[in-house]
Amino acid sequence: MTNISFNQFKTYFRYFFVLVTLVLIAAKGPFAVADTSAQESALELVWDEQLQRAKGQTVFFNAWGGGDRINQYIEWAAKRIQEDYGVTLEHVKVGDIAEVVGQIEAAKAVGRDTDGNVDLMWVNGENFAAMKRNDLIWGAFANRLPNATLVQDSPSIKMDFSVPVEGLESPWGGAQLVFFHDSTLLSEPPKSAGALLAFVKDGGRFAYPAPPAFHGTTMVKQFLYELTDQPDALAKPVNEADFEAVTAPLWTYLDELHPGLWGRGKSWPDSDEKTRQLLDDGELDIALSFNPNEASAAVKDGQLPDSVRTFAFENGTIGNTHFVTIPYNAKAKEGAMVVANFFLSAEAQARKADPEVWGDPSVLDVQKLDDADKLAFDSIDLGPWVLPADARKTLPEPHASWAGALEEAWLKRYGN
């Protein structure tokens, strides 16, 4: 009796073992790891060779996916890159690129050095600084892109939040902190931190996203620039400055500002886009954005009223450049370089600058372009809604290390 059941048991065990093995083999198929013959020398290749190797590759591009028009632009770029170079561009939409930096760091920690999940990513500022510091970037690929010669000679392109770029990332677009207002409801918007405070105390409707949301941190930096008596300290790493002394006027200001905000300093909008929607709803009088041309497309798309106008603070607002970079463990590095180069082409940059598409300011020096390409830029119609040319006065980003310190201090004070 026992014998029989033991035999049965053995049979079943054998069945089970075979099946588990089969399942594992079957599962291995889709889990298959790609060839690991990494071509570290790709940085040295001539461009034609680069194009050859890139053909057929799939480039996973991790980029913030919260912008509708941005997503559509990337989709257009994917189509063009497929046509011209046979490279497939997959937009991996992320909420916060810092998470991706964390993933790559984790991959490095467990020794996954060859077939990473990310081939190209959209970064700047403290995320770039963190990647550079931890050796998570492939190398100085940006200088080797053919279109790199067309790029503007500008400080914010050479120094990303005061951290030297050194070819580790390739510029993609420019940005400046701007504000929208509905001119029928608010004809004279406040154009300084002080005027904004008076406006809010007077019942004006304003709110900014809570740090560490990117636009919230930028708003706080902007206030700091205007209020501190030591603006020079911001260009240096934060540990070289007396943080308390530099930021003291900021906290006094925010303590006064917050009770008058939409949400009373307890609830915050998620993002810049949310402030734009709240402006359209009438819940806010002033919305903020990092794109000086955004209002144009938003009006044409039925997301803002025709009477909306863009303004900046009188003494200038923070501006920066955003970049793309290739992680050290990217699988399709050649393909990623092809994409980065396409992003710098006059065609891609002009289309990106068109507010109907995205309205993101170009990083190219128009003087270096040929006439046909110049015309593409000249024919962009920005309309009356965007930031007037005379207001396009930018302040440099503080050193990358300030973002983290300010976010932490802000959260400690207002985080609950």
Next chain:
Amino acid sequence: MQSLKVSDLTLQLPDGTVLCDALSFEIAPGAVLALMGPSGSGKSSILSWITGTLDTRIRASGDVWLGDTTLTNLPVERRCLGLMLQQDYLFPHMSVSENLKFGLRGGTRRERSEKVRASLDSAGLSGMEHRHPTTLSGGQRARVSLLRTLLSNPHALLLDEPFSRLDVNLRSTIREFTWESASTLPTLLVTHDIDDVPAHAKTLSLYENQNEHPENVGPVRGHA
């Protein structure tokens, strides 16, 4: 004690079938009226109508009286009628004494416990207060169920096939127990088993053609 009186009861199903037409009867205290008929003849509907729990889709007209008070428009819970159904419906989340106390009206805690104990004693169920209904035999359950009804101090008793689910050998004892316990109340018994009907009862049969006028019964007198 007052008599239970039904006058001019007419019940009509949504499809137009008439279950009973201008039915009238009166049951004196201590008397038993047995309502007999095949299934679907409307016995249970008449009983439901008296308790006030008739399906609202059945159209009903007529009046029900306890002595000189009409119950017709009172809500169920204020009619003070005792009801026994085929199943005993002892609540499974309560012990025997909790079930009985659920029936009992008023009194202090001590008085209530005392009454419950006394009634259990009288039914030969001494010491079963803390038993769970599921541990009782069928006969014990039937008795507890009847005790629960009687403890609520009803003015009349309505029985809907109360013995049909019991074992055959139990039935006669439970029948006896029931008729003894109900000896002062007007009692309406619905059944299709002639053995259920006690000797002193009058019978109202619904076996004949339902569209015909059933023989209206005069006052049913008690045997005492």
Next chain:
Amino acid sequence: MTRLLGCVIAVLFSLPLLVGLAGSVVPAIGLLPELAPGNGFARLFDDPRFQPSVLLSLKTGLLATALTLLITLLTLVCAHGTRLWRWLMAFLPPLLAVPHAAMAVGLVFLISPSGWLVRLVTPGITGLERPPLAWVVPDSGGWSLILGLVVKEVPFLLLAAAAQLSTINVESSLRIGRTLGYSPSRCWSRLILPQLYARIRLTLLIILVFNVSVVDMAILLGPGNPPTFAVFLLSLVNEPGLRAAASAGALLLAAGAITLIVLVLIIEKLIATLAAYRRESGHRGKALGTLRRVGQVVVASLLMLSVSAMLMLLLWSVARRWRFPNALPTQWTAENWLSRSDLVLNPLLCTLSFALFVVVFATGSAIAWLESERAGKMPRLDWLWYIPLLIPQVTLLFGWQAMALLLRVDGQWLTVAYAHWVYALPYVVLILAVAWREFDPNWNSAAAVLGAGYWKILFRVRLPLLAKPVAQAAAVALAVSVAQYLPTLLLGAGRHQTLAIELVTSFGGVDRRVIATLAALQSLLPLIAFVAALGIPSLRQSAKQESHAVA
């Protein structure tokens, strides 16, 4: 063969549960320094967001659960047997199928200061020209989140209760109780609810664990600063160097969930003792009167709120211009649906790929499991299926994600599909178990005597006779898969942009009209599945009858 299959299913199902717990424990206690360096607990306790987020989660989770139970019981007492009850039974199942995220989006459109409810009475009654400043959504107190949870969980608990009512003889209890002189409300509170509670306890505990650990709805409706504990942990897990803290938090969350379950069981005992004591008094109570009306109004408004939230999604998805205070869009467009292939079509296909996998494999494996159980080859393991529903999703998924990273299977389609299967299987098994266990075995014998073998009986007798529950279980599997946010997010490495992912990640930033379209689509998928599940078996039935008639 059936035993082998049963074993495989049980192993495939329980393996990730063990792995998930291990994957949260190991990094939390510092045994995986490559992936999660440092002391997770110390880092977690140091974070200024820790304490307020825990308190917020306790508040929203407990209040939402208590309100859900209260409203459910109130509805039973006040609405059972009325016309409102029939409405509820007709409307609640489709509302149950609506994913939490979609419902949250609809509610935001409804209850914001510039939302539809204010627009309906503006400027007519309020006289306002601009949206009121009195509140914002989401609010810092977590009340929007509580409302959202209640709106979604009441149908769940109420339907679970309604399904159990048939097992406790409501009509007879009411009849006996009332003839004993008790008012209907007393009959409910003393006779029916005590029996019913034991039967819906497990559902209530599942709701409790869900409410304290929910992520998608908390992102959309909960406060952001600080967020709820689960959302806070999610923000830690992918930050450089903070995985240990996140894993420690995930363990705390699981421990907290267990503590709350024990707490509920204790409270339940106290209430039961108190209720038994009160029951002995024999007080008959008065008729319900106003309370009855209050209860009906509460549940009816809840129903209206959910239906209007769905209406909001549809309206915004076809709006081009819709400013405050217009109650309807001023410009309409079909563009949101038609010309946004990247925003609507791709997520739809991605969602469907997982959903179809889950429908086929969860239904298939549930049937295989129940067949092996029926044949006596496998024991009943009902407790096993409840485990993933009683452990916070965050806890299991942080562990799975850590393991997936180590095994280098993160981001793979099959990894995500596997997780969807694990979360759908319990519902499918538990739904089908009822049908399978109640199935009259005489049908099998009748077929067997006619010479039919096992497979013929299964495919020609059992499955056709059980087509209806199988179709419904498949629809539930689809609904569960379509709603999965956290598994898709954490295991998919951002590569699998399902509707749930698109909706939650882009809610703050993307055009409201597109969000509405995504949410409407996410709600429509399970609704279509449910209609099909109700319709197809009966259609087949009538088609057969017709062909008979013709023949």
